[in-house]
Amino acid sequence: MDGTAPRARMNLESSVFGRNFVGSQQSQLLIPAFALSQTHFCYFSDNQSDLVVVMGFTTGFIGGIALTSSLFYISLNLHERNRLYQSNLLRQQSNLLRNITDPQPKEPSQTARHLVPGLADRLKYRWNTELEAAVRKVQHFNWDQWRREAEDKVAGVFSKGLGSAVDEAEKKTT
Structure with missing residues (x-):
């Protein structure tokens, strides 16, 4: 060895x-x-x-504290949520039984309130309506018709230019 x-x-x-x-x-x-x-x-x-x-002792001690405190926190949180759920159920049942024996008066109907919009609200409304109109115009725009019209205009410009060039060439030859 x-x-x-x-x-x-x-x-x-x-x-x-x-x-x-x-x-x-x-x-x-x-x-x-x-x-x-x-x-x-x-x-x-x-x-x-x-x-x-x-x-080591330190890491074992800190690990034990972390594990114990996390388990303690989880159990307390679960217990609190269960108690809140039970409390809400008891409150609902209590209100239901109270409304059977002593019904609550009906709430008065809501009255319409008329608020006068301020300057900022009016400007926002105007901006939004103009923006909506522009978006609708783009959405409903007929691109095929626009393309046909553009092609006709370009063809007209070329035919005018070429037509005059052809006429001048014919005059020179004759």
Whole structure:
């Protein structure tokens, strides 16, 4: 054997904070599986059935506090929501029974109120109506008709230009 094996065993024994897992009856040899963080290590025993997690005191303590407080918060939140739901159900049932024995008077009908719009509201209304009109114009625009008219105009310009050029060419030849 070379000299590195006993040193590795020593480091393994010292990394578990005084627990001698290597020579214990649980396992004869711990094989490093993976590192969870700098202070958390997972080891498999030689029979591959036991998983030993080794962590430091601080990380274990903080992890325990985090787990306990999160479970406590979740349970309190669930209890509060259940109580609010029960309270709403009891309030509805109470109102229903009260309305059966002593009905509430009907609410008076709503009267129409006439509000005079201010300058800003009138400007917004005018802007919106102009915008709606422009959008409708674009939506209902006949693009085919526009294309035909544009082609006719361009053809007329070219025919005028070409027609005069053809007339001049005919005059020169005759």
